[in-house]
Amino acid sequence: MTAKKVNASPKNAVFATCLADTLRPQVVEATCNLVKHCSADNLTPILPSEQTCCGQPLYNSGDRNGAIKQAMRVIDLFGEFDAIVVPSGSCAGMLKWHYPSLLQDTPYAQKAKIFKEKIWELTEFLAKFLTKLSAKKPLAIKSALTWHDSCSCLRENNSESCARALLKRRGFTLRESTNREVCCGFGGKFSIRHSAISTSMADDKIKSLQASGASIVAGADLGCLLHLAGRARRRALPLSFFHIAELLVEQINNSKSEKGSPASSVKSQTKTSKQTLVPIGA
Amino acid sequence: MSSRVITPQPRNATRERIIANLKIKKGAARGEKIATILPKFIERKGKKQRKTPTTKFIATKFMATEFITRATKLSCKFLPAAKGTATPSVIAKSSVATTIATYLKSCYEKGDNNGTALPILIDAEQRKTLTELDILKKIEPYCKLNEAQKITDFAATPFPPFSIQHANYAIAETGSLVFLQNTRAQAALSFLPSKHIVLLNEKDLLASLEQAFARSSTSKTYWAILTVSGPSRTADIEQELHMGAHGPKELLVILYR
Amino acid sequence: MPLLSLSFFSSSQGFRQKSVAALANPTLRAALDKAGTGFLNARKKAFDEIENSSSIKARAQQARTRAIDNMAELLLLFERNAQAKGIHVHWAETAEQACAIIIDLCRGKKRIIKGKSMVSEEINLNEALLKNGAEVTETDLGEYIIQLANETPSHIIAPAVHKTRAQIDALFRYHHENIEEAKVADNNPKAQRTSVLLVEEARQKIRDKFLQAEVGITGANMLIATRGAGLLLTNEGNGDLSAIMPQRHIMLAGIEKIIADDGDAAAVLRVLGRSASGQSLGNYMSLYGAQPLQDNGKDLHKDLHKDLHFVLLDNGRSKMHSSAWREMLRCIRCGACLNHCPVYTSVGGHAYGWVYSGPMGKVLTPLLAETSKQTSAQELPHASSFCGRCVEVCPVGIPLTSLMRKLRERDFEKPLQPRGLKTRLACAVMRLLFAHPRLYRFVIACFLRVLKLLARGRGHISYLPTITAWTDTRDLPINRSARSAIASIRTSYPR
Structure with a gap:
């Protein structure tokens, strides 16, 4: 997948991911706007309304057959697009790395291999294509932030450098935390089945994040962010959590409003989108 | 090699059941076959080894330096002790005896054995080597030599203070000294004493683990190969590192040419 | 010596109970914290x-x-x-x-x-x-x-x-x-x-x-x-x-x-x-x-x-040799996966109930314990967030997370205990919803409304009846709009 091809093709799609779709629609909306902003003709990406989930909960519960069926459905639904942008490391990892092995003994084996090449984890996509904006545009967040690496971004997609390059290019002040490569304890089903361990891991992670000195945490994986934000809120800690898409899109919106052409962006029918940036869980 | 006598194995039902489970079923995926990895099912003495990446290429002229650096990291001490931050160096064969004697004299004068002669254990088989190096005569004034013949001899002295051994060879890659031991009593010399003094000839330095294994195959008989890399250590109590867990508290090396 | 090997499992408690007890033990936590980064930095x-x-x-x-x-x-x-x-x-x-x-x-x-x-x-x-x-x-x-x-x-x-x-x-x-x-x-x-x-x-x-x-x-x-x-x-x-x-x-x-x-x-x-x-x-x-x-x-x-x-x-x-877990036999028992495992470093080795703990134990224990007809080891492969750090550090490239997932798959096939049934039920519901996107949309819409009611004007909820395991220790951030992204974005796919 080359830059040229993505830009030339109108057929970009956004895989909403079930968590963002349900609990943080702003992330999906922001992703759509960012993808639109990146495409050469300013074309709105397609958000298939029949999409549900990547099948990871089934796959990690041991329901291999269920996961295979879901993988086939996702490939059927998204197979026609040229680039599929996923605002979550773990879902991108599932589509990109686990589908081919899951489907290797099925008629979809070849399709899965082709499909794999079309998957873009959001930060990967933006690091490559979000180049039009100058860094002088006002930032949504003025103070320093710290970055939470999700395990799938670190070890499946290897995209941790993308997020950093992106934040730097956009002018954010990044304060690195220690123990970046340690899991936050979300792990989907794990966070419920082994809630005590999961919570203890969240506490360790929050400690490291706080030690960075920044009070704002950004990440590319909503699962981790919901888990950490939920824990921080329960402990009444002064930390705010945001998905990177929300932060970056704010910059685009700001610049758009300066130009006076706000109408062109993707907008939800709800009121929330018009509000200023609200941290997760607030 | 073909003449090697192979003793027929007695039938063993347990073994056969285990082996039957391990046989790869027909059609199952399988990697390299044994025939390709071990041509004649026998040890390939001195023949071409498979190429293995080593941690570092060590040229012969840097072998001693590499060994000293590695061994020092492992808390080995070299004799004579280098002054200040200088690195220890290889000494001449002729000064080996004086070096050991000087060291033992200082121990003696410090009162390591309450002012009496220091008991030193040596390997009976190495008496000749040590005599050739003129060591035994030079250290005589401060020491009482003992030869451990049988393992039971140690019962009388559970904590022998010193031993002197000549290493068979050493590995520069890991900073290890290698001993080919014929008897258990010999082997105990590397473990029971509090201070283990080891002589090493520079020409016996080998670059890698593979070379050490290959070299060991050229000796005819020995009971065990012991590879010693630094004094005995433990970190079992709160991850604090301490020397002298069960074996020597100090390992002193004299590298000569 | 009948069933000698079983006495190791003597405690009737499973991994879950033991891990909770371990987390509540300050002496153990102090010891584990001390061990902490030493091994990692050295490696x-x-x-x-x-x-x-x-x-x-x-x-x-x-x-x-x-x-x-x-x-x-x-x-x-x-x-x-x-x-x-x-x-x-x-x-x-x-x-x-x-x-x-x-x-x-x-x-x-x-x-x-x-x-x-x-x-x-x-x-x-x-x-x-x-x-x-x-x-x-x-x-x-x-x-x-x-x-x-x-x-x-x-x-x-x-x-x-x-x-x-x-x-x-x-x-x-x-x-x-x-x-x-x-x-x-x-x-x-x-x-x-x-x-x-x-x-x-x-x-x-x-x-x-x-x-x-x-x-x-x-x-x-x-x-x-x-x-x-x-x-x-x-x-x-x-x-x-x-x-x-x-x-x-x-x-x-x-x-x-x-x-x-x-x-x-x-x-x-x-x-x-x-x-x-x-x-x-x-x-x-x-x-x-x-x-x-x-x-x-x-x-x-x-x-x-x-x-x-x-x-x-x-x-x-x-038996492992001819099974899907043969790769586990490559293990050289170096312990790197234990030292790097966030679960192991939180609860220590005893929670695993047997000599092999950490990620390698999560695979080995259920397989080896099988010969002793032990079932208490079944929970182990589920106690992983699949962060993959063990796979990253394994010097002989054992795909530990995949092997754990395969154990979960094996468990899924034979739901013997209540927990297995619960998982099966949850998966059956997910399969049904994923197969029917309109039903899925409807359920999500209802769910979001319920969440909004429970939140009573806040951006999160502190108690959710069916998943108390989450809300016992964490708030659940909610979607204030009570509409999913797909339901609310106008330019959605026109099919």
Whole structure:
């Protein structure tokens, strides 16, 4: 997948991911706007309304057959697009790395291999294509932030450098935390089945994040962010959590409003989108 | 090699059941076959080894330096002790005896054995080597030599203070000294004493683990190969590192040419 | 000895209860915190200082893979070569058989010393020997400590990592008689002793045992097929003293410890010490039964090895060999996956209920325990967030998370317990919803409305009836708009 091809093709799609779709629609909306902003003709990406989930909960519960069926459905639904942008490391990892092995003994084996090449984890996509904006545009967040690496971004997609390059290019002040490569304890089903361990891991992670000195945490994986934000809120800690898409899109919106052409962006029918940036869980 | 006598194995039902489970079923995926990895099912003495990446290429002229650096990291001490931050160096064969004697004299004068002669254990088989190096005569004034013949001899002295051994060879890659031991009593010399003094000839330095294994195959008989890399250590109590867990508290090396 | 191997599982509690208890134990947490980054930094440094660490790991993986692929032939070759030198080779299919063989070898001998061997913990050898009237002393300092405390190892490399210095001091004071009283009395007798003193005291106590021992039992890190020799790697020197001091030496090893030849052994050694503790090799690396084979059978010095015994243990391993979990046999027991596992470092090793803990334990325990008809190990493969750090650090490239997932898949196929049924039910609901996107949309819409009601104007909820396991410790951030993204974005796909 080359830059040229993505830009030339109108057929970009956004895989909403079930968590963002349900609990943080702003992330999906922001992703759509960012993808639109990146495409050469300013074309709105397609958000298939029949999409549900990547099948990871089934796959990690041991329901291999269920996961295979879901993988086939996702490939059927998204197979026609040229680039599929996923605002979550773990879902991108599932589509990109686990589908081919899951489907290797099925008629979809070849399709899965082709499909794999079309998957873009959001930060990967933006690091490559979000180049039009100058860094002088006002930032949504003025103070320093710290970055939470999700395990799938670190070890499946290897995209941790993308997020950093992106934040730097956009002018954010990044304060690195220690123990970046340690899991936050979300792990989907794990966070419920082994809630005590999961919570203890969240506490360790929050400690490291706080030690960075920044009070704002950004990440590319909503699962981790919901888990950490939920824990921080329960402990009444002064930390705010945001998905990177929300932060970056704010910059685009700001610049758009300066130009006076706000109408062109993707907008939800709800009121929330018009509000200023609200941290997760607030 | 073909003449090697192979003793027929007695039938063993347990073994056969285990082996039957391990046989790869027909059609199952399988990697390299044994025939390709071990041509004649026998040890390939001195023949071409498979190429293995080593941690570092060590040229012969840097072998001693590499060994000293590695061994020092492992808390080995070299004799004579280098002054200040200088690195220890290889000494001449002729000064080996004086070096050991000087060291033992200082121990003696410090009162390591309450002012009496220091008991030193040596390997009976190495008496000749040590005599050739003129060591035994030079250290005589401060020491009482003992030869451990049988393992039971140690019962009388559970904590022998010193031993002197000549290493068979050493590995520069890991900073290890290698001993080919014929008897258990010999082997105990590397473990029971509090201070283990080891002589090493520079020409016996080998670059890698593979070379050490290959070299060991050229000796005819020995009971065990012991590879010693630094004094005995433990970190079992709160991850604090301490020397002298069960074996020597100090390992002193004299590298000569 | 009926069901000896089961007593390790004696506690009826499963992993969940034990992990909760471990998290609530401040002493354990303090000990684990202290252990914390030491192993990690040492390992990182050891691999960083060599230039070609990836090719070294690849070579080690190749060595292990070819050993496992040719296990049957190599084991027979090992036996033949060892026997040619007069070494005895014993085969044990189960833990009970292995114990029986060793008890037989210890017949008429009372004083037994042991080097650290995780396989002996696996088969519960100490208990079997004690029952037969023998006096067994563990000589690895960590093992010695937990033997005094009557506990099991909590880490395969550092068995007493869960103990603090204060606990060890108390333990030594209780078990040792007047050995270092003078030194203690000089200072404040109540004061906690330094670890130097504790190490010295153990050294003195155990030295006597070495000198009097009649049988020494050690493990083996590798069995070199072409030599018919056992390789032992230790730091304290206790393994070698256990091998050297007594007349009889028994080396107990799982059959997967086989390795083809010297070259392969060297390849594995290069990663073993580095992964375990950041050492380039390990203090003492010894080969027992190392004498090279002679070209003719005549001048074999058989008497050199007449009292060396290898006990090769199967205990479920050969069954793993033909299963989907064969890759697990590559494991060299370096412990890197334990040190890097966020679950292990939170709860410690005892929560896992058996000798093998951490990620490798989550795969090995259910598979090996199967032979003992144990079911309490079933929860282990589920106790992972699949963060994948274990896979990243494994020096022989074992895909631990995939193997855990395969165990989950196996469990899913046979829902025996209530938890299995619960998972099946949840999956059935998900399958149904995913197959019917409109139904899914409807359910999500209802769910979001319920959440909004529960939130009562806030951005999160603190109590959600069906998933209290989440809300017990965490708030659940909600979607204030109560509309999913797909439902609310106008420009959605026009199908």
